[in-house]
Amino acid sequence: MYKVIGLAFDGCQATGLTSPFDVFNVVNSIWKQTRGEDDTLYECQLASRDGGWVSCSNGMRIMADVSFAQMPEADLIVIPGIHHLDVRSLLKRLAQLDEETQWLSQYIQRGIPIAANCSGVFLLGDAGGLVGKRATTAWWLGKAFSSRYPAVEHCPDTMLVNDQGAYTSGSMTANLGAMLALVEQQVGRHLAQSAARNMLIDAAQSTASPYIFMQESSDHQDSLVLAIESQLQRDVSHKLCLQTLASGHGVSVRTLSRRFKAANGISVADYQQQLRFEQTKLLLETTSLSLEQVVERVGYASPSSLRRLFQKALGESPSHYRKRVQQKGAH
Structure with a gap:
């Protein structure tokens, strides 16, 4: 079984957590159907600072399953986008996410794969998870990203980049492609393609x-x-x-x-x-x-x-x- 931990914090974009979890749920269903057994491939949980309620940017409130202090075992960490109005407000919010940054850095040191979406890629960058790697982010944040992380090879013309366990995506749909890429790597292409057909996801890498x-x-x-x-x-x-x-x-x-x-x-x-x-x-x-x-x-x-x-x-x-x-x- 693979354990997926979604990082939840106030102001996160709910879709960056719920959509990946939906992908893994569909994969689980296909897996059970094809094997005729009640096995579960992916177990998904949410982690937050105190393990309590989190208010997403769209007003949705979600309850975390575990706190940072519990340091749950994980085979993948999912980072959602960070709500912001402009680059200045994004950088201000990042400065307030120091506990999230420290928590992520511990998983980075363990070599755990991490998938970050859009503005959430900045959080992965602050945690040191992109040094010497290729990465992408939302197209409107490209200049700020390159300036803030000079040790990262920014790939502005690509919606999805996978480099040494760092899965970065520049759009909501590309984030789904990142999840399917992980499924393909962990359990095989056939299951990933079946999930893509089921959810009508175009997992092909696209341009920005x-x-x-x-x-x-x-x-x-x-x-x-x-x-x-x-x-x-x-x-x-x-x-x-x-x-x-x-x-x-x-x-x-x-x-x-x-x-x-x-x-x-x-x-x-x-x-x-x-x-x-x-x-x-x-x-x-x-x-x-x-x-x-x-x-x-x-x-x-x-x-x-x-x-x-x-x-x-x-x-x-x-x-x-x-x-x-x-x-x-x-x-």
């Missing part, structure tokens, strides 16, 4: 590149430009009209263009083209849509114009790019 571009381009405080960026991101296929865009935000075309260029270093039109290009790459990487369907969804004039753009930007055709990236992801 379009979101990274948005993070980099939004590293400013101009409220007008942020609103324009948000509008463009919601519908990359929308035909751009600067006059309509400016009027909708109560400014002139000249003011909009000047402030956008000052904030991002590129024009509104170039920004939209970058959004479209990144969205196109994502669709080629993660779907089986035809080139014509991709063109229609993203808003390019024609397949031939997209081919010319890819050849100019990447030196290859869209079909070659799709084949190359998908082959790379299969290894």
